[in-house]
Structure formats: structure tokens, C-alpha cells
Amino acid sequence: MLSPTLQGRRERALKPPFLGGPRSSPPNLEVRLKMTVDANERPMWAPSADLIASANVTAFTQWVNSRHGLSLGSYQQLWQWSVEDIDRFWRAIWDFFKLEPKSAAPALAHATMPGAEWFPGRTLNYAEQVLQRAPAVGPAILYYDQTLNESSLSREELRTAVVRLADSMRRAGVAAGDRVVACLPNCPEAIIALLATTSIGAIWSVVSPETGAEGMLARFAQLQPRLLFTIDGYRFKGATIDRRGEIAKLIAGLPTLEQVVVWPVGGLEPLRSLTVRTTLWTEFTGGDGQSPRPEAFEFARVPFQHPLWILFSSGTTGLPKAMVHSHGGALLEHLKCVTLHLDLRPGDRLFFYTITGWMVWNILAAALLAEAACVLYAEHPAEPTIGQLWRIAEKSQATMFGGSPSYVKMLMQAGYRPGQEHDLSALRSILLSGSPASPECMRWFPDAVKPDLWVQSSCGGTDVCTSFVGGVPTLPVYAGEIQARWLGVDAAALDDNGNVVVGDVGELVIRQPMPSMPVMFWNDAGNKRYRETYFETYPGLWRQGDFVLFNNRGGAHVLGRSDATLNRHGVRIGTAEIYRALEELPEIADALVVNVDLSGGDFWMPLLVRLAQGAVLDAALDGRIRQHLKKSLSPRHVPDNVIAVPGIPYTKTGKRLEVPLRRILAGTPIEKAVAREAAEDFSLLATVIGIVRERMPANGSPSAAG
Numbered sequence: 001m002l003s004p005t006l007q008g009r010r011e012r013a014l015k016p017p018f019l020g021g022p023r024s025s026p027p028n029l030e031v032r033l034k035m036t037v038d039a040n041e042r043p044m045w046a047p048s049a050d051l052i053a054s055a056n057v058t059a060f061t062q063w064v065n066s067r068h069g070l071s072l073g074s075y076q077q078l079w080q081w082s083v084e085d086i087d088r089f090w091r092a093i094w095d096f097f098k099l100e101p102k103s104a105a106p107a108l109a110h111a112t113m114p115g116a117e118w119f120p121g122r123t124l125n126y127a128e129q130v131l132q133r134a135p136a137v138g139p140a141i142l143y144y145d146q147t148l149n150e151s152s153l154s155r156e157e158l159r160t161a162v163v164r165l166a167d168s169m170r171r172a173g174v175a176a177g178d179r180v181v182a183c184l185p186n187c188p189e190a191i192i193a194l195l196a197t198t199s200i201g202a203i204w205s206v207v208s209p210e211t212g213a214e215g216m217l218a219r220f221a222q223l224q225p226r227l228l229f230t231i232d233g234y235r236f237k238g239a240t241i242d243r244r245g246e247i248a249k250l251i252a253g254l255p256t257l258e259q260v261v262v263w264p265v266g267g268l269e270p271l272r273s274l275t276v277r278t279t280l281w282t283e284f285t286g287g288d289g290q291s292p293r294p295e296a297f298e299f300a301r302v303p304f305q306h307p308l309w310i311l312f313s314s315g316t317t318g319l320p321k322a323m324v325h326s327h328g329g330a331l332l333e334h335l336k337c338v339t340l341h342l343d344l345r346p347g348d349r350l351f352f353y354t355i356t357g358w359m360v361w362n363i364l365a366a367a368l369l370a371e372a373a374c375v376l377y378a379e380h381p382a383e384p385t386i387g388q389l390w391r392i393a394e395k396s397q398a399t400m401f402g403g404s405p406s407y408v409k410m411l412m413q414a415g416y417r418p419g420q421e422h423d424l425s426a427l428r429s430i431l432l433s434g435s436p437a438s439p440e441c442m443r444w445f446p447d448a449v450k451p452d453l454w455v456q457s458s459c460g461g462t463d464v465c466t467s468f469v470g471g472v473p474t475l476p477v478y479a480g481e482i483q484a485r486w487l488g489v490d491a492a493a494l495d496d497n498g499n500v501v502v503g504d505v506g507e508l509v510i511r512q513p514m515p516s517m518p519v520m521f522w523n524d525a526g527n528k529r530y531r532e533t534y535f536e537t538y539p540g541l542w543r544q545g546d547f548v549l550f551n552n553r554g555g556a557h558v559l560g561r562s563d564a565t566l567n568r569h570g571v572r573i574g575t576a577e578i579y580r581a582l583e584e585l586p587e588i589a590d591a592l593v594v595n596v597d598l599s600g601g602d603f604w605m606p607l608l609v610r611l612a613q614g615a616v617l618d619a620a621l622d623g624r625i626r627q628h629l630k631k632s633l634s635p636r637h638v639p640d641n642v643i644a645v646p647g648i649p650y651t652k653t654g655k656r657l658e659v660p661l662r663r664i665l666a667g668t669p670i671e672k673a674v675a676r677e678a679a680e681d682f683s684l685l686a687t688v689i690g691i692v693r694e695r696m697p698a699n700g701s702p703s704a705a706g
Contacts, residue, residue, distance in 0.1 A: 043476035044443060045454060055473045057340045057487075064092055075472050075484060076554055083490040086111075086512050090118070090332060090488060097335045099124065108513065113542055114530055116513035119304040119328055126308050126327045127199035128299040131159045134368040138347060141188050144392050146238060146379040153188055156294070158195075161188075163297040164285045165196035172259050172284075174227055176201025176300050177307070181220045181254075182229040182356075183247065185209050185378035189263050189281065190356050191365050193229045194309070198327070201300035204309040205322075208355035208652070209234045210241075213249035215677020219312045222322050222523055224256040233265040237380050244271045251276055259284075304328030305519050311359055311462045314651045314678045321529065322522035325465055326515075333466045333516035334366035341486055342400065342431065342456075343473040344370035351375035352402030352431060353389055357652065359462045360402070360433055372399075381407065390418040397426040404434035404654050405441045405457075406590070412440070413589055413612055417448040429454040431471070434654040436558050438580045439480030457482050459558045461544065463534075464516045468508070468544065469556040480580070482556040489514060491556075493548050498538065505549045507562055510542035517542070547576075561658065566595040566605060575658060578607070581632045585625065587615035590648040593639060594662040596696075604697055607639035608688065610648050617644040641695050649685040651678050657685060664689055665696070 052058060061078050065071060068088065072078045082089040090107040101122070109117040134140040139152040153161070174180060180197040184190040184206060197204040205223060207216050209231050220228075228251070233242045251260060251273050260278040262271050272278050305326040312320040338344045350367040351374075354360040367374045375396045381389050393401050411418075418424065430445050430453055437457040445455045456471025459482060468491050469482045477483060485491045493506030500506075521530045534542045547559040560576035575593055582588045590610040597603050607625070611617060622642050629637045649657040660674035670689065676682045 041478065044446065044479045045452070045477040047454070047474055047476070052474045056343050056345070057472065057474055060092075060096055060340055063096055067092065067095070075474055079485055079487055079554070082487040083512060086488060086490070090515060093332050093336055093488075094119070097339075099129075099331075111513060113513050113517070113540060114527055114535060116517070117305070118326075118513075118515050122304045122328065123301040124304065124328055124331065125199060125201075125299040125301050126331050127162065127195040128301070129331055130195060130366070130368045131155070131162065133371055134158060135346065135371045135373055139373050140368055141191060141374055141376065142349065142396050143188050143376045144395070146235065146383065146388070148391060148395055150395065151188070158188075158192070159294045161192045162195045162199060163294045165192055166199045166297070168285050169196060169202070169227065170200055172227065174200065174202050174259075176302060178202045178227070179223040179225040179310070180204055180227045180229070181223060181225040182206040183209050183211065183216060183243075183250070184229060184231060184263065184356055185234050186354060186356055186361060186364075186376050187263075187378055188376065189229075190361075191374070191376075194365065198308055199297075199299050201302045201306065203307045203324075205312070206356045206361075207312075208357040209243055210236075210355075211357065211652070212677050213246040213253070215675065216246075216250045217253045218675060218677065219320050219322070220250070221253060222319070223310060225254060226256060227259045227261065228254070228257055229261050229263070230271075231263050231265055232268050232271040235265065235379055237383050240265055240267055242268060244268065247271060248273070302327055307519065309362070310522055311362070311465060312357075313462060314655065320675075320678075321533065322524075323463060323518040324520050324522055326519050329515035329517070329519070330362075330465060331369075333464070333514070334363070335369055336487060337363065337466050338366050338370040338372070341467075341471055341473075342367075342370075343429070343471075344372040344400065346371035348372035348399040349375055349396055349426075350400045350402070351377075351389075351393055351396055351398040352400075352433075353377060353381050353407070354402075355652070358654075359460075359465045362465055364402075382410070386411065386414050386416050387418060387421055390422045390424070393418075393427065394422040394424060399426050400429045400431055401427060402431035402433065405432055405437045406435065406654060408432070408437075408441050408444060409583065409590070411448075412444055413586070419449045424450050427453065429456065429471075429473075432457045433460075433467075435656075436560070436576045436580070437480065438583045440583050442477070442479045459546065459548075459556070463518065463544070464514060466514075466516055468510065469548075469558070478555060480557070481551075482558065484554045485550075485556070491548075491550075493550055494538065494541075502550050502552055505547050505559060507537075508544040508546040508548040508558070509538055510544065566593065575656075577633060578629065578637055581629055581637075582609075582625070584632070585628060587612050587621055588625070589613075589615075592648045592656050592658060592661065594658055594665065596662060596665045598697065604641075605639050606641045606643050606692060606695065608643050608645045608648065608692065610646070611644055617642065643692055643695055645688045645691055647681070647684045647688070649688055650680045652680050654680075661685075661689070661692075665692060 061072055072081055087106050087108045095102055107119055109120045134155040140155045140158050141153040143151045180202045182193055194204050230247050232244050233240050257276045260276050261281055261284045263281045307324045308327045308330050309325055311323045344367055350372055352360055352364050364374050375398055377392055442455045445453050455477055458467040458470030460467030467486055468489050469485050472483045475483045490512040491510055492500045494509050495501045495506045524530055537543045545562055547562050549557040578593050579591055582591050588609050589612045592608045595603055595605045625642050626638050663673040664670050679685050
């Protein structure tokens, strides 16, 4: 049974919690995705009886039944219990993973959002738990360069490196609560620095090294850091990229810095600052014999909600939001994520191509919590060959391979078939993240990579450093569908009136707290920006900003950002469904669609396409695109113009720049619509804008309301 407080909140969540409609109505799709489940629909994959029996989530279910006198059978029953008795569920996570002290007091002292208070009085340390649970046998970290040279760290080697660095930081005056920032690639030193920082209770934040000084300062200047870990350059496409000039600008813009620690790429003159003490990594960690033995090191055990790290939003439309996550929240969520949902086992190896500035990197490092190794690679994903990542998957014997649907589409268009080129006998599962995965994307894996692969798609965010919906190893996979809501995630779709809908599209909301929700935004007086970001539309409910459809078997379809919704003659359309339909046309390599409000109440919806090699946007292809969208979706999905562009503008974390592009075309100056450092290629964005503006209606002008 729910507690009276949670029961009241749940009942309120089923009713309109506001006066008036939400900011964006759900798209009124003429072609609904899976409004009901077709009894004849066949899954593209189903778990074997052996897999179900051995899955970690099965062991957890049996433990819960035994411990609490329940008789939960299916995953759906387990999920229902996890959100109906959310306090007991998170206490069960605490106890199942043998955290100390055992849970007697309530997990959730205050259930309001924002402001939920978790596990009051408990102390722990995220880094200590990672180092205790990292693989005891074999490597904990594997790292590859572009030539496939391999280096590795065992658990003991990792622990020794962390302790040595943490002790040096303490001797340099860094204490609990201080901010430590980093500009590092996806390499072992980045994970060592993360764990060393958090082991002493200091607060970590990192950006990837291709970020310019302006982008780094937009993030790090908010934090007033004491110490900076950085490279002086990095390797990409076989060349050394010199970053000393950008790092010098960063140092000059951070007056609170007291220490800079440099990991040199080699071949460059040492980076030195005239104003801040600057040392090489090896100099900083000493060799002076003062570092304690790893077993004698004292981790800073901090309160459950003590800040762990600060992740930043992309900053496409303003100063990046500094999202503060906690030691306890991240630990519980990541134990649940990597063990129960990703089903990582001792000895497994997770390889996900990512940059350090993306929250997926935090999940990659969290594989250590499941006694699995993390496989790291920081160079170009398709150099020297398009199969580079699969070469690494083969050599590392990766058991789980992760990437984005856009990467998969590149492979599909190139006709690359990894299963024919590589020994992937160790591979069991695929993890797709970054954007919605189409049916074609998911079906490609068993055909081109390996039969009987568990292909899982997910949707979550930097906001919570995890997924709301994603993989479950004991459930079947339907092409183009996310398997289920994750445990402890009370996710729902709300219609225009704030009612919960199933089989129809609505705003994705979370109706009860999650431990990994940010404890705050940094420097956000009174939680003003935090409340505006998540709780302004539906008071008391977290609004993620995505459109979602849950079908009646619990599967999910994420249909794109609700603030990027297209409006055609009063009908709202999700952008993801257009992209999904266009994937069926081999001439289209990528696409972006926006709707621009024009003066006089008119509007214009152009479709931007990057053509596949050899394709030409002539009248025949233009007509085929229009006919395909009309037939597979509806007449309202047909664009006003189809425009060929040299590329599609993305953020550095792989999101299409839909909203900024719409604002720019509506008259907002480009510098105000998108931060230069948020764009993957700012010059491409400027080029695309110029091309599109030439095609805007001659008798219309942008409306300020756009």
C-alpha cells in the first residue's frame, strides 16, 4: 500500500494539476503509433529461458519476494510495486546491493518535488563503492588508441592511481565541497581524476577537449573551481591537436584557480601559466613517498545528498544549466542501471563510444559497479576505417556495444556488415542512446552484426544521469520500441488536459521523485531556474520536455522534444516520426524539419535533407519524398519545401539543433539563439541558415512569436 502522502500525490497526478493547457499540446497524430498492441505482432528478439533465469533482475525479484513476503512474477508487476511503494523499493535497492548501514529508517523523508530528501543521516562515498566493486579478476579499464594499441588497469592499479592522486589533491589544499574541473578525453586519466576528486568529497565537472575556451568558461566560471585537470593537446585522425591556447584562455578566465595539473599529449612544449601553479600529472602525484597505502586511504564519507558531480546542459539557448547530482542518488541509480537493466555481470566489458562531456560517459564508468570493465576510446569513430569501433569491440571482447542511432545509420548507408568483418563472439547486447531508434535501425543488428542480439534503446537525460525508459533483459524487443519504464521511475504521458493517456501521445512526466534528480542547479537562488525548467507546467510533477507514447504492454515510443513540435493548420506533429519515415528512403542520409511562424499568422515548414552519396535532389526525388510522407504519415506531414544542405547541424552531444534553427529563422540573432560552443559545427549551422533563408517565402517575414 502507498503511504497517505504518496497516495495523495499519485491521485493528484491523475488529474489536471494546473489551470489552462500546457505550453505545448501533444501532437495530434493522424497515424498513431501502436495505440493498441497487435496480437499478431512478433518481437524481433525474445529472451531465452536460460537468460531469464540468470538475469540480475530475476535474482532481485526473487530476493524482494522472499524479503517482503510478496509474489511478484512479471517485470510489469515488479515495476508497479517499485512505483506504488517507492520508499520500500529504494530501501530494497540499498539492501540488495549490501550498502551499510542496512535500511531501517525510511528512504524518502520528504516526497515533494522539487525538494525530496533521501536517506537522511546516511553517509557514503561514490568512489569508494566503485573501487570496492570493480572487477577483482582481469582488467577494470581497457584503453585503445587509433592504432589499436591497448593499455589496461586492474582494480588494484586503478585504486593505487586514485589514492595517489587524491592524496596529492588533499596536500594541495583541495577539500570536501571544493570544485575540481577537467578538460580531458575519454581516457583512463579522466576516470582516475573523477574518482580521486569524489573520493575526498570534492565536486567534479568535466568537458571534452575539443570544447573551446568560450564554452568551457560558460560552464566552469559558474563553479569557481580551485583545481583544473587538463590536456595540452589530443590525438584525432592521426594528428596532434594543440589546445594550449584555449587552455590558457580558460585559466585566465578562472580567477579562483590555485592549481593546474596537465596530462601531456607528447610532442608539445609544456603548458605553463604565469599566474597559476602548473605542474605535469607525474610531478603533481609526486613520487615523494608520502602517499598512503591504498588500503589505508580514508574516503570522505559524506551525506547521501552531498554533491558528487556537476553535469551541464548543452547550452543551446542560454547559459548551460549546472545540474548538481549527489553521491547517494548517483550510486543507487547506477547500481540499478548497470546491474538490473543493462544486466552487466562480473567479467563483462562495456564499450560505448562517447565523449567525457556526455552523461553516457558517467554510465560507462559506472560499469565498474557491476564488476564489469569499461572500454575507452577517444579518437575518430570511423578512422582509419569505417569499422574502427567494431575493431575495438573485437579486440576488447566487448559483451555490450553502445552507440547512437545516427552512427548506425552511417553504417547502414555504407553497407558495412560488422558480423562479416569481425569476431564478435563475446557480444551479447547493444545499447542505443542519444536519439530515438527506428525499427530499421534496430533490425539492422541481428541481420548485419549477429543473430540473437539483445538490442535495447533508451531515453533519459543529463538531468538525471540515467534513463527513464529503456532495456529490460527479461522482456521481448519490438522493433522501434523502447522495452519498458525503468524500476522506480513513475513515468506517464499526459494529454492536453493533464490526464494520463495510454496508446496516445502526451508529455513525458515523472510523478514521483527519483534519487538521481538534481539536488539543485549551481548558483540558482531559491531554485528558481530549477523549478522553471521542470515544474512550471505541471506543479509537483517533473516535465521532461519530450513527447512519448506508452502502449498497453508497457512499451514506449519517444517522439521528440515537445518544444520542437511542428504546428500544421492547428495540428501538432512530432519531428521524430518524420525522421523515422525518411529513414526508409535510401537517398536521404539525414534530415531536419522545423516550423517557422511568419507575419500575418502564416507559417512555413521546410525539410532540410543531407543527401546520400550520389543522390540528387531533382523534381523526381522531391516528389518521392512528399509522396512517401503523405502515404506513410499524413498530408499534414508534407513539408512546404525540401531543401538540400551540406549537413545537418547538431549539438556536441548529438541532438539536432531544431529549436535554435527555428528561432534563428524567426528573426533571433544566431549568437543569441545558440551558443557557439554548443554546436558541433557552428560554421555549418551558419551555412545552413544562409541556404534556408534564400528559400523562405518572398511574401512572408518572420514573426517575433516564432
